[in-house]
Amino acid sequence: MLCRSPDVxxxxxxxxxxxxxxFPCHGGIILEVIKTLRCPSACSSSGGNMQxxxxxxxxxxxxxMVRTPMAxxxxxxxxxSLLDAPxxxxxxxxxxxxxxxxxxRTDIQAQQLSSAETCFWLAQQARFHAWAQHELCEQSEGGxxxxxxxxxxxxxxxxxxxxxxxxxxxxxxVTSGMSRQEVLGPLQSAVLSSGHVSIALRLQSAxxxxxxxxxxxxxxxxxYLVQCLAHQHAPAMRCIALEQLxxxxxxxxxxxxxxxxxxxxxxxxxLNSSQQAxxxxxxxxxxLDDHDRFxxxxxxxxADVPAMxxxxxxxxxxxxxxxxxxxxSLQPLSANLQFRHPEMSQEPEAVSQLxxxxx
Amino acid sequence: xxxxRPSRTKQRFxxxxxxxxxxxxxxxxxxxxxxxxxxxxxxxxxxSAKQVGPRHGSLGDFQGLLNAIRSFxxxxxxxxxxxxxxxxxxxxxxxxxxxxxxPESALRYIHTRTCGLVHDCxxxxxxxxxxxxxxxxxxxxxxxxxxxxxxxDYISDMNSIFREExxxxxxxVVTQTAExxxxxxxxxxxxxxxQRQHQCRKEAAGSWLQKFxxxxxxxKGNQNKSMAxxxxxxxxFKLYFKLNTLRNCKPCIQAVEHPNFSxxxxxxxxxxxxxxxxxxxxxxxDQLAKAEADLEYAFNHCPADAWHNKRLCLYFLVPVRLLxxxxxxxxHLAAFNLQIYIPFVQxxxxxxxxxxxxxxxxxQVELIRKGVYLQLVKLQPIVMRRLLKRSWVINREGNEKxxxxxxxxxxxxxxxxxxxxxxxxxxxxVANLIHKKYVKGYISHKNQVLVLSKADPFPAVSAxxx
Numbered sequence: 094m095l096c097r098s099p100d101v102x103x104x105x106x107x108x109x110x111x112x113x114x115x116f117p118c119h120g121g122i123i124l125e126v127i128k129t130l131r132c133p134s135a136c137s138s139s140g141g142n143m144q145x146x147x148x149x150x151x152x153x154x155x156x157x158m159v160r161t162p163m164a165x166x167x168x169x170x171x172x173x174s175l176l177d178a179p180x181x182x183x184x185x186x187x188x189x190x191x192x193x194x195x196x197x198r199t200d201i202q203a204q205q206l207s208s209a210e211t212c213f214w215l216a217q218q219a220r221f222h223a224w225a226q227h228e229l230c231e232q233s234e235g236g237x238x239x240x241x242x243x244x245x246x247x248x249x250x251x252x253x254x255x256x257x258x259x260x261x262x263x264x265x266x267v268t269s270g271m272s273r274q275e276v277l278g279p280l281q282s283a284v285l286s287s288g289h290v291s292i293a294l295r296l297q298s299a300x301x302x303x304x305x306x307x308x309x310x311x312x313x314x315x316x317y318l319v320q321c322l323a324h325q326h327a328p329a330m331r332c333i334a335l336e337q338l339x340x341x342x343x344x345x346x347x348x349x350x351x352x353x354x355x356x357x358x359x360x361x362x363x364l365n366s367s368q369q370a371x372x373x374x375x376x377x378x379x380x381l382d383d384h385d386r387f388x389x390x391x392x393x394x395x396a397d398v399p400a401m402x403x404x405x406x407x408x409x410x411x412x413x414x415x416x417x418x419x420x421x422s423l424q425p426l427s428a429n430l431q432f433r434h435p436e437m438s439q440e441p442e443a444v445s446q447l448x449x450x451x452x
Numbered sequence: 453x454x455x456x457r458p459s460r461t462k463q464r465f466x467x468x469x470x471x472x473x474x475x476x477x478x479x480x481x482x483x484x485x486x487x488x489x490x491x492x493x494x495x496x497x498x499x500s501a502k503q504v505g506p507r508h509g510s511l512g513d514f515q516g517l518l519n520a521i522r523s524f525x526x527x528x529x530x531x532x533x534x535x536x537x538x539x540x541x542x543x544x545x546x547x548x549x550x551x552x553x554x555p556e557s558a559l560r561y562i563h564t565r566t567c568g569l570v571h572d573c574x575x576x577x578x579x580x581x582x583x584x585x586x587x588x589x590x591x592x593x594x595x596x597x598x599x600x601x602x603x604x605d606y607i608s609d610m611n612s613i614f615r616e617e618x619x620x621x622x623x624x625v626v627t628q629t630a631e632x633x634x635x636x637x638x639x640x641x642x643x644x645x646x647q648r649q650h651q652c653r654k655e656a657a658g659s660w661l662q663k664f665x666x667x668x669x670x671x672k673g674n675q676n677k678s679m680a681x682x683x684x685x686x687x688x689f690k691l692y693f694k695l696n697t698l699r700n701c702k703p704c705i706q707a708v709e710h711p712n713f714s715x716x717x718x719x720x721x722x723x724x725x726x727x728x729x730x731x732x733x734x735x736x737x738d739q740l741a742k743a744e745a746d747l748e749y750a751f752n753h754c755p756a757d758a759w760h761n762k763r764l765c766l767y768f769l770v771p772v773r774l775l776x777x778x779x780x781x782x783x784h785l786a787a788f789n790l791q792i793y794i795p796f797v798q799x800x801x802x803x804x805x806x807x808x809x810x811x812x813x814x815x816q817v818e819l820i821r822k823g824v825y826l827q828l829v830k831l832q833p834i835v836m837r838r839l840l841k842r843s844w845v846i847n848r849e850g851n852e853k854x855x856x857x858x859x860x861x862x863x864x865x866x867x868x869x870x871x872x873x874x875x876x877x878x879x880x881x882v883a884n885l886i887h888k889k890y891v892k893g894y895i896s897h898k899n900q901v902l903v904l905s906k907a908d909p910f911p912a913v914s915a916x917x918x
Contacts, residue, residue: 270736274823278696282817294820299831301738306880341883343903353897361880363484406580 094282160200169214187225194218207250216254220318223261227321256287263293267300296323305334309363331362335377342389352386512543526621530628542586542877552593576609596639600653607660615667620676626664627683633657654695661688664813669707682718689729701733724750732768736823744772763788771827777913803838806869834913836881837890859903
């Protein structure tokens with residue numbers, strides 16, 4: 094918006110170790126100073142063209158009117174540090190941070206910034222949203238805002254970063270062929286032939302083919318953030334995978350029949366444990382024996398079973414999650430966060446391991 | 453003495469009321485106009501006419517245009533309003549200034565003459581004709597952006613005429629204007645791109661075309677005006693595909709595929725164009741049966757000598773047919789310059805997963821841009837099926853238990869093609885083939901064996917629904 098920017102302390106470098114001064118409350122969360130808007134037209138402006146026309150390539154670098162790239166950079170670091178803010182839920186943090194990220198994108202668009210730093214911020218925002226898509230999947234059906242993945246009028250000059258953002262965008266559009274083509278059509282060749290886009294397209298093709306086993310296998314091999322986004326369709330694809338197993342494996346009779354281990358089922362369906370696999374097998378009408386084995390039953394149809402609930406934490410993804418957090422340059426998640434893997438709460442060393450991951 | 457009949461002057465020029473006939477006749481003899489009707493001209497009009505007089509030729513067959521409007525001759529109006537009309541272009545080029553403008557006197561003349569029409573929509577026509585000539589003048593000075601803006605100035609008025617006029621005589625004018633608007637928007641954006649400015653004319657053209665579309669679609673009382681709907685829809689398709697805003701095509705398809713829409717009453721060229729774009733959109737939406745029907749219609753109804761159009765139809769029809777298990781011959785593909793699909797056909801015939809992967813990688817960018825990449829990726833199970841079948845044929849030679857195919861053998865065949873798949877991947881791939889009904893049988897996980905049906909273990913791919 095065309096307004097006095099929030100005061101993100103331009104005059105002196107911020108010392109990360111020094112706590113911020115007292116901020117006024119914003120919805121009960123003490124996170125940022127917001128000055129009174131002084132520009133009368135700001136509240137009614139719709140952004141976009143008006144801002145672009147006024148501020149494109151402006152020589153005016155006064156922090157009072159527009160956030161300079163340096164201010165935007167400090168804002169990004171400050172927002173990343175908020176994930177460690179005590180006494181807040183991840184959901185409320187997400188709402189605030191995504192809103193502030195949107196404001197940063199608006200500033201980038203209004204000033205038509207296209208430096209390497211800007212590309213990195215856009216990629217960071219896309220990664221944050223991809224990460225949150227999985228962390229909050231149990232909380233909301235709709236999922237976080239997907240606008241962060243739409244480059245819009247920004248110019249992303251880094252091919253690798255553009256490919257990464259495009260891959261995340263494709264994974265959100267897995268069910269819409271027209272939207273997928275709208276995304277892919279105008280991209281340059283280097284982006285289209287990149288590894289990021291290739292794996293996103295492989296996931297899309299598995300989804301389009303209705304091959305649940307292949308889709309889950311691709312998730313298993315994918316990078317963590319790709320897993321986060323692809324995981325939104327994992328429950329539906331598990332149902333299809335069970336249907337595939339029911340068709341392809343015989344009931345237990347004859348010398349070619351026989352039970353299969355639940356560990357194999359857990360691996361194939363990307364489940365956390367054999368116990369979880371047993372629950373899934375029972376829901377699909379499969380029979381269990383006493384030796385942690387199951388027998389497939391014909392006649393199971395994916396539509397017969399309601400979609401399985403989404404799970405925020407996959408055991409197989411925990412280690413990758415830790416690596417990803419360190420690579421994303423986010424502050425380590427503190428032990429006070431309310432979203433914790435059930436297994437992590439029983440294994441405090443896993444939490445402390447995460448906490449030890451420092452920037 | 454009073455004459456028994458009107459004087460020659462009065463016979464020729466009519467009665468001017470208070471003006472002496474002689475002076476007016478002398479006035480008009482000085483102006484080299486063709487036949488014109490001067491009833492109702494004011495002093496200012498006569499003055500303007502005198503100013504424009506030597507430059508009247510700069511408007512080409514302007515009188516013919518007025519006559520065509522008066523007589524509701526839509527074909528002639530469309531021809532004279534065409535930006536490609538050489539006679540009109542020549543005339544305007546002679547009369548316009550180097551910077552692409554017409555003299556004010558010419559514009560006043562256009563306005564005056566048009567408002568002199570006995571016509572309900574004369575005010576709208578005045579705007580249309582004025583802006584059309586300005587557009588033509590700008591176009592001739594290679595200022596495509598300005599030409600587009602002039603054309604955009606009169607779209608609204610032309611739409612009003614289309615809506616208010618009785619009969620369908622405006623249909624040719626509307627369809628020709630829509631196409632001209634699209635072409636001009638393309639050129640204007642190219643000009644803006646060369647000047648490093650934001651390209652927005654095609655988007656604006658899309659909004660203007662929506663006006664024609666809405667009028668043609670929702671007209672009540674005169675169904676003949678809906679004859680403009682399909683041509684306008686086709687123009688919009690071309691624009692939206694260029695802009696890559698494919699979701700805007702959906703309402704157009706719903707309107708055309710409404711049961712009450714008389715599709716067969718349109719010219720073949722429009723039907724073929726529509727089916728081609730509808731087929732491509734169906735591919736994006738994974739509606740392959742519809743895509744096959746539409747593209748096949750377009751291909752079969754193309755004229756025999758329209759090689760390029762046939763090739764365009766085949767480019768998108770071939771992947772759909774491959775998924776249905778129908779393989780074209782390599783000679784047929786070569787005849788239409790579609791060698792890009794030959795490796796895919798060979799991979800399907802031989803069961804070579806390596807060749808399929810290589811072809812997908814080599815042409816990935818082009819296939820993604822055209823929107824058929826994912827359809828070709830869907831050939832993987834079919835190629836795997838072919839490989840499985842070849843392994844089965846080899847396995848059952850001299851083997852009583854030929855219907856038992858070890859999964860390790862299939863894995864070896866895949867690894868021989870330098871493709872890396874472990875046992876679990878092979879098992880899951882075979883499970884998918886059984887699920888898709890490409891293979892009849894079941895897997896023994898314990899024995900790592902595929903137990904094939906003894907009767908027709910490999911049903912035809914064409915028998916499966918795509």
